Amino acid sequence: MKLLTLNTHSLVEENYAHKLKEFIAAVAHELPDVIALQEINQRQDGATVSPSRLNGYIPCDPSVVIREGNYAFRVIEGLRAASVRYHWTWLPIKRGYGHYDEGVAVMSRAPIAKTDIFGISQTQDYNNWKTRRILGARIGDIWFYCAHLGWWDDPDEPFKAQWARIHTHVAGHSRVFLLGDFNSPAETRGEGYDLVIHDGWRDTYAIASRKDNGITVSGRIAGWTHRELPAAGARVDHVFCNFPCKVISSRVIFNGDNRPVVSDHFGVMVEIEEL
Numbered sequence: 001m002k003l004l005t006l007n008t009h010s011l012v013e014e015n016y017a018h019k020l021k022e023f024i025a026a027v028a029h030e031l032p033d034v035i036a037l038q039e040i041n042q043r044q045d046g047a048t049v050s051p052s053r054l055n056g057y058i059p060c061d062p063s064v065v066i067r068e069g070n071y072a073f074r075v076i077e078g079l080r081a082a083s084v085r086y087h088w089t090w091l092p093i094k095r096g097y098g099h100y101d102e103g104v105a106v107m108s109r110a111p112i113a114k115t116d117i118f119g120i121s122q123t124q125d126y127n128n129w130k131t132r133r134i135l136g137a138r139i140g141d142i143w144f145y146c147a148h149l150g151w152w153d154d155p156d157e158p159f160k161a162q163w164a165r166i167h168t169h170v171a172g173h174s175r176v177f178l179l180g181d182f183n184s185p186a187e188t189r190g191e192g193y194d195l196v197i198h199d200g201w202r203d204t205y206a207i208a209s210r211k212d213n214g215i216t217v218s219g220r221i222a223g224w225t226h227r228e229l230p231a232a233g234a235r236v237d238h239v240f241c242n243f244p245c246k247v248i249s250s251r252v253i254f255n256g257d258n259r260p261v262v263s264d265h266f267g268v269m270v271e272i273e274e275l
Contacts, residue, residue, distance in 0.1 A: 006267035036179035147180035
């Protein structure tokens with residue numbers, strides 16, 4: 001089983017259309033079983049997509065409107081053109097950059113049996129850029145949650161409180177994968193990464209039989225302008241699980257060495273022995 005997570009920085013990313021094509025081509029080749037995507041945007045003034053065109057779409061909330069240009073929708077359309085089909089769901093979380101609906105998406109080659117959404121930030125104001133929500137999808141008997149957390153030292157919405165809400169919410173599920181942008185470098189001790197591990201979660205990178213350097217961000221990126229990142233880059237995008245599993249490999253993708261760069265983050269591809 002292959003899992004992929006990527007903060008796409010979609011629509012905002014320079015040369016976005018070309019990078020979208022590169023992403024679609026990579027997915028069509030790699031065929032991850034489950035994909036968790038963050039910063040999935042659509043313009044708020046975009047035309048509504050007809051339900052007849054929403055192939056494989058599972059609404060996580062009946063009020064959600066998919067508009068033309070929605071990054072996840074365009075990925076699905078591009079994959080269908082390559083005869084590759086995914087089931088998918090998308091959750092808008094907040095207004096981004098003044099005119100986007102910004103959210104998270106989960107895509108799956110197998111049917112999505114159930115969805116789950118919940119807030120992890122103290123504020124749930126759609127116009128507040130610090131608003132955070134989580135999207136989950138049950139595929140078979142495993143839950144896959146797509147996460148995009150705040151920073152450890154944020155004075156309004158600290159990582160610790162957001163993580164506590166996630167950890168508590170999913171505690172009733174015996175098999176969970178958490179995938180996403182945790183904004184918490186694995187290299188920094190005593191902060192978010194260590195807290196997740198302390199709470200009993202397994203880092204699939206750490207237990208992988210084969211792995212690369214794991215670096216998913218290098219240089220200055222959105223949100224880290226006034227925060228320090230190690231000079232060599234950092235591992236802030238993670239795939240955690242709450243149960244024992246054999247991880248065959250963990251590798252960075254879309255970093256210029258393994259597929260072209262498509263975002264200000266690199267992706268993580270994890271291969272798990274069939275469960």
